[in-house]
Amino acid sequence: MKIYKLLISAVFIVTFSLTTSAQHDHSSMGSSSNMNMNMNMNHNSNMMMLPPKTETLKVWGKCAMCKARIEKIALANGATTADWNVKTKFLTVVYEPERSSLDYISGKLAKAGHDTGLKSAKDKAYNALPECCKYERIR
Numbered sequence: 001m002k003i004y005k006l007l008i009s010a011v012f013i014v015t016f017s018l019t020t021s022a023q024h025d026h027s028s029m030g031s032s033s034n035m036n037m038n039m040n041m042n043h044n045s046n047m048m049m050l051p052p053k054t055e056t057l058k059v060w061g062k063c064a065m066c067k068a069r070i071e072k073i074a075l076a077n078g079a080t081t082a083d084w085n086v087k088t089k090f091l092t093v094v095y096e097p098e099r100s101s102l103d104y105i106s107g108k109l110a111k112a113g114h115d116t117g118l119k120s121a122k123d124k125a126y127n128a129l130p131e132c133c134k135y136e137r138i139r
Contacts, residue, residue: 050097058117
C-alpha cells in the first residue's frame with residue numbers, strides 16, 4: 001500500500017512540475033507588438049506546433065552589404081534561414097509561425113531602411129543607409 005501511495009505522489013509531483021515549468025512570463029519580452037503576437041500565439045496552450053513556413057518577400061536594396069544586413073535582420077527576428085537575391089530583390093525566409101511572421105520580419109526590415117512588398121521604410125531610416133545601399137525608391 002505504501003508503494004502505491006509513493007507512486008501516486010511521484011506521478012502527481014512530476015505532472016505538476018511539468019505543467020508549471022511549461023508556463024513562462026511574457027513581461028520580459030521585447031516590443032509590445034512582439035509581446036502581443038507571442039501572447040496571442042501562446043494563448044491556447046493546447047495549440048499544436050505548426051510546420052515551418054517558407055515565404056518570399058520583395059525587399060529593396062542594392063549590394064552585398066544590403067544582402068548581409070537584410071539576412072541578418074531576418075535571422076534575428078525569427079527566420080531560421082534567410083536568403084536575399086541581389087538581382088531579383090526577393091528574400092526567401094523559413095520561419096516557425098509560432099515565433100514570427102512575414103509581416104513582423106518586414107517591419108524590422110523597414111525600420112532598418114529597406115522598403116518591402118509589405119511595408120515602406122521611413123525617410124529617416126532610408127537616409128541612414130550607407131550611400132552604396134541607397135536604392136531607387138518606388139512611391
